[in-house]
Amino acid sequence: MIGDTPHTSEDDVVDVLPEDLDPQAFAGAYKFPDNSRRRIPAAMYVVLGVGAIAGSVADLSSVNGGVLAAGIGLLAFGAFGVYSGRKMSVDERAALIASQQAIGFPVGHASAQQVWRGVGSRPTWRVLAYSGEVPPRRRALVLVDAVSGEVVEHLVEDNFEEVGDDA
Structure with a gap:
């Protein structure tokens, strides 16, 4: 085949990288992601944990002790994520x-x-x-x-x- 692109028909499956992952399109210095991004999912875990604990304390008939245990686990894991999500001041x-x-x-x-x-x-x-x-x-x-x-x-x-x- 002659040319830069292979001959493909509509039925062919072609694997192509998304634009944001294409290394040829990358130019400039790489900005390393900050560690404080961990706090976003950690806050979600805390909210879910508090909701699960509140639901189990409300003594609803559809909620059992497993929801309380899951709420405590989510709350503990979320608290750890908030604590460990320190902002990096050194690149x-x-x-x-x-x-x-x-x-x-x-x-x-x-x-x-x-x-x-x-x-x-x-x-x-x-x-x-x-x-x-x-x-x-x-x-x-x-x-x-x-x-x-x-x-x-x-x-x-x-x-x-x-x-x-x-x-």
């Missing part, structure tokens, strides 16, 4: 800067990944950084709190990875 760029200041060597390649830490699911940036030499002689793993910006912990070591000739 990945600020986390990379904080990690470079903590490790004490010039960074070549680095990447940041947003993770959750602890029982309260505190948002944290996990930064993997390599020194600027070719091949890199040192590497570091740094955890940066995404709420306060402080370095939680860091590990710096020599890079023992074997690098091939074609790298």
Whole structure:
């Protein structure tokens, strides 16, 4: 077939990405979603939990003890979601800067990944950084709190990875 698009008829099923997921249409810096979005479904769980508890307390004939248990569970889960949905004040760029200041060597390649830490699911940036030499002689793993910006912990070591000739 000649041309950019394959020949299709009306009966053919063609799998196409939606426009918002098409990587070719993407331009500019990626804005990482904020952790505080967790509070929206958490508020819905709290409202549903309060409604279920109110329905079971009203002593309706169609409501049994399971509705009370479900209401308590929804209320507890919603409260946890509200608590853990802290607003992130540190983006990945600020986390990379904080990690470079903590490790004490010039960074070549680095990447940041947003993770959750602890029982309260505190948002944290996990930064993997390599020194600027070719091949890199040192590497570091740094955890940066995404709420306060402080370095939680860091590990710096020599890079023992074997690098091939074609790298």
